[in-house]
Amino acid sequence: MTIRVYNTLSRQKEAFEPMTPGRVHMYVCGPTVYDSCHIGHARSIVVFDVIYRYLMLRGYQVVYARNFTDVDDKIINRANELGISTAELAERYIDEFHADMGALNVKRPNYEPKATEHIDQIIDVVKRLIEKGYAYVVDGNVFFAVEKFNSYGKLSGRKLSEMEAGARIEIDKQKQNPMDFVLWKASKPNEPSWESPWGKGRPGWHIECSAMSIDYLGKSFDIHGGGKDLIFPHHENEIAQSEAAFGQLFVKYWLHNGFVNINHEKMSKSLGNFLMIKDILKAYHPEAIRLFLLSNHYRSPVDFNDQEIREASSALDKIYTLLERVGSVLDELPEADESGTGFGEKGTNYWHLFCNAMDDDFNTAQGIGVLFDAVRHLNRVLDEKSADPSSEEEIQAVCRDILNMGGVLGLLAESPAQYFENQRRTVLEKGSLDSETIEKLVKEREAARKAKDFQTADKIRDQLKEMNIQLEDRPDGTIWRYAK
RNA sequence: GGCGGCAUAGCCAAGUGGUAAGGCAACGGCCUGCAAAGCCGAUAUUCUCCGGUUCGAAUCCGGAUGCCGCCUCCA
Missing domain, CATH: 3.40.50.620 (HUPs)
Incomplete structure (x- = not known):
């Protein structure tokens, strides 16, 4: 190629x-x-x-x-x-x-x-x-x-x-x-x-x-x-x-x-609409900015606006959510292969498709499409994992591909834990809530759920939702994250 | 005036001759106490419009319309 x-x-x-x-x-x-x-x-x-x-x-x-x-x-x-x-x-x-x-x-x-x-x-x-x-x-x-x-x-x-x-x-x-x-x-x-x-x-x-x-x-x-x-x-x-x-x-x-x-x-001086990087960084994750910038082919014009950058943020959340899931199944995430030899036979089909896209005049938009194909594939495998514990190898391979693609795009440099922790911290800084209050409410809801008092439990959830906090009940407990 | 680019679903967007990737949003289903997350499914018979070439065109050619950039400091 x-x-x-x-x-x-x-x-x-x-x-x-x-x-x-x-x-x-x-x-x-x-x-x-x-x-x-x-x-x-x-x-x-x-x-x-x-x-x-x-x-x-x-x-x-x-x-x-x-x-x-x-x-x-x-x-x-x-x-x-x-x-x-x-x-x-x-x-x-x-x-x-x-x-x-x-x-x-x-x-x-x-x-x-x-x-x-x-x-x-x-x-x-x-x-x-x-x-x-x-x-x-x-x-x-x-x-x-x-x-x-x-x-x-x-x-x-x-x-x-x-x-x-x-x-x-x-x-x-x-x-x-x-x-x-x-x-x-x-x-x-x-x-x-x-x-x-x-x-x-x-x-x-x-x-x-x-x-x-x-x-x-x-x-x-x-x-x-x-x-x-x-x-x-x-x-x-x-x-x-x-x-x-x-x-x-x-x-x-x-x-x-x-x-x-x-x-x-x-962007022009007369319109006074220069958007400075340092200002955008106050509101959005840097990788969301990168993902947004790379979602269009580099030669095309691209329009920066709130909706676009929010969509990029949601898309990025989706990838980190997947990595978090992988992390809960594997002992540790595979290492991205940045040695330059990763291009050879080691990669799965996703990696090769990604390289094909990049080979065509650095078509990152197409490459990101491949990245999301891999994300969906892996989510599917994880959904079915309980039925098939032998899928670990596949999880390793596809996950490594995803991290390799992230390496090229300059994304996924954080651990999922860091990523979501930073996100939670940002919400707390912006909002009037502190983490103790949230933890307390989550515990109250947990108790209500155990007592089958779902009315109270749902009321607490709705209350948090209004403050842009989304609860997620998982087998190992309830977590909260920023709701878009 | 000269040169160049773009027009694909609600929004963003890939796709330069072989029958429409992907993301976001919305809808139906699975899962769930209910949600969320995730998965599955249905969504563009069609790619601004009109002609032409071709067995075959979003993709090539001609024309029309609309939008944009450069020609001045600018990423």
Whole structure:
């Protein structure tokens, strides 16, 4: 089985064949650290996190780099507003980013380079572009001359002539062509700046990604990812710079994720509807957010709203409920197999179906369908277990599959006990009840039931239900959980 | 104006030529003192509409309608 990926460059799915067999070098555009991360960032990062996990599981040795843009206009403006340095501002939001991503169970890339720590490499690329005649200097600014690069527009499918016709950008008189973009920006007073052959300045936005990806992954590498909005101009310009400077293919596969809308509207500053990750995490389990984000194919747009995220939460409950059931039957849950060999013969049919889905352009939505098929299968086996104690092996195998799928998706990282305990704690924090009161009521009801006083028992249950507490009578006692 | 995408049950969603996955919700049955959880079942004769290609189309082609994105900082 080969993995097939949709390549923005060719506008079709292609067989995935890394440049070096067995090794994958990938780069994803990370955030500009001037503000908190929103759900849109989360999608991009979670999607590529899953791709990263899956490639490793398929046995590839993956080198993954994701940058921080820590110097640009927005950062400078924000730092000035707050009266702190750009470095302090960047550090603050990098820390926050790591906290958010940690909560979302995102694996750290091998490298997380910052633009400001790669000024030498950036200057080096700019120099090279000037030497080769692709760039020109005007008053301490260095611009890339798009007309000199023949295949400019190949990623976004635009032609220079057409773009000029429709261009509504303010024309910069320093530019030879309105579409030329800045590689090195002369600094104004009181702006962070670095010495360069063209005077004090700072890097343009696009050049950092070229310089850093090349530095960590090579002049040609396999996968470059990011949000769809980065196709033009950011990635188009990265290609132009990199290929002009080094005369070789920059990136083999370009992958772009779709947007997150909020209540059917685009997230935008004018609407003020940015949903920050840290705020969503206050109300919902991080894995519910992941499950929600991965329920649609990564290239499609997805709409974030209360109903959707609640549904994802219910779906996640269903999986953890199953794991809890398994835990009550087996001595311990099987270990997920993250060694990368789990792909071979060990898995059952569910695991292979899941891999088939993932092989098809990382179709997590389909994969999640397989996951739920496995959940239903296992619930059925558990229902019938009393009649057939020899089913333990099957339970082990399917459960391991479920945990393996969870491992790829970055889900099911908690034990069921932890998961439900956290959920109960959240309910208690929100509500006016404390666990002692609940336990007391549960005991009273238990006593009433024993005395066959079902009227009283049901009254207590209804009373708790009104406070979003659902009772569940099990053979080994009554438990309570959050009622959706 | 240029480029691109999408339209599948009440909602979300997978499915790119072989006869409609999965989740949530609701309904019937099993289980239960009753519930809950879980399982089983029935739910789209049909995939926005109109044409065409084909033995066969949600899937390919043409057209229509509707919605959305990018072209400006943006994941």
